[in-house]
Amino acid sequence: MAVLSDDRSYVRQSVVQALGRIGPEAKSATSVLIEKSKDPSADVRRETVLALGRMEPESSQVLSTLGKCLRDPDSSVNKAAAEVLVQIGKPAVPTLMVAMQDKDLQVSLRSITALGDIGPAAEQAIPALSSAVKRKESPIRKKAVESLGKIGPKAKTVTPALIEALKETDGDIRHYAAETLGSLGPEAKSAMPALIETLNDRDTAVRVQAIRALVRIDPMAKDVVPALQKIQHDSERDVRQEVLVALGQCGKPGVGPLVESLKDLDSTILIYAAESLGRIGPEAKEAVPALLPLLKDDEEEVRKVAALALKKIDPSRKE
Numbered sequence: 237m238a239v240l241s242d243d244r245s246y247v248r249q250s251v252v253q254a255l256g257r258i259g260p261e262a263k264s265a266t267s268v269l270i271e272k273s274k275d276p277s278a279d280v281r282r283e284t285v286l287a288l289g290r291m292e293p294e295s296s297q298v299l300s301t302l303g304k305c306l307r308d309p310d311s312s313v314n315k316a317a318a319e320v321l322v323q324i325g326k327p328a329v330p331t332l333m334v335a336m337q338d339k340d341l342q343v344s345l346r347s348i349t350a351l352g353d354i355g356p357a358a359e360q361a362i363p364a365l366s367s368a369v370k371r372k373e374s375p376i377r378k379k380a381v382e383s384l385g386k387i388g389p390k391a392k393t394v395t396p397a398l399i400e401a402l403k404e405t406d407g408d409i410r411h412y413a414a415e416t417l418g419s420l421g422p423e424a425k426s427a428m429p430a431l432i433e434t435l436n437d438r439d440t441a442v443r444v445q446a447i448r449a450l451v452r453i454d455p456m457a458k459d460v461v462p463a464l465q466k467i468q469h470d471s472e473r474d475v476r477q478e479v480l481v482a483l484g485q486c487g488k489p490g491v492g493p494l495v496e497s498l499k500d501l502d503s504t505i506l507i508y509a510a511e512s513l514g515r516i517g518p519e520a521k522e523a524v525p526a527l528l529p530l531l532k533d534d535e536e537e538v539r540k541v542a543a544l545a546l547k548k549i550d551p552s553r554k555e
């Protein structure tokens with residue numbers, strides 16, 4: 237401690253390292269070391285962070301200092317602070333929850349990542365992370381979802397947060413929420429009622445993501461086909477096409493609505509409907525009478541797709 241004020245930074249660094257190695261027995265030096273967290277040398281500040289984590293990690297003063305070091309301009313220092321806070325675990329959670337509200341995006345990301353790395357012991361941060369899922373910054377939303385998944389089962393952490401995000405006024409957030417729910421697959425089954433409501437979203441891109449999410453989570457759920465039928469004649473072609481693609485993943489229940497679309501005058505819709513019927517395969521036998529007339533359609537692509545669909549539905553069929 238007597239030489240901590242030496243003019244030479246490498247001397248100060250060596251002293252801090254030595255105190256860190258002594259560990260808890262050197263905790264009388266804690267208050268002096270806290271001052272070194274403001275040292276002009278980044279190397280000294282980094283070693284100070286590591287030493288404090290070994291000496292008196294659960295001290296409120298140390299936790300507060302480590303929280304401030306998350307904001308250090310030097311990456312080696314702020315990275316060390318995050319790592320030490322993760323090692324401290326549960327006692328460090330309140331400090332990280334404060335830091336995740338920082339105006340600096342990188343500080344916020346660093347804190348959210350650390351909470352996820354702490355894992356289940358950071359359970360008290362779930363409400364704060366759930367709120368972060370609705371923030372405007374895309375990196376924050378993504379990292380918050382990732383951390384929620386590390387803290388607890390996705391069905392209990394990530395899914396409820398994303399369901400709430402589906403109600404946000406910002407279309408980008410709703411889009412991200414629907415897309416992410418789809419990526420969770422069956423684990424997000426509890427979100428299906430909310431996604432069905434989202435099929436009426438005012439934003440075309442959000443409606444498309446909701447359709448994709450439903451079939452990725454459970455295309456055979458009894459409410460999926462009726463919900464898709466309601467938007468089968470959506471004003472936007474992108475949505476109508478996405479509905480047809482989705483119906484092709486719903487098995488036999490999707491056959492009826494797809495046959496209905498074969499009456500459309502739009503050749504693109506005919507192609508999408510025929511492709512989906514072919515994807516369903518032999519279970520789509522009832523669609524054969526509706527597909528046969530397409531073999532004489534004016535559009536060559538329609539004729540080709542119809543012929544391929546008929547072959548997939550009935551492999552024994554002759555050309």
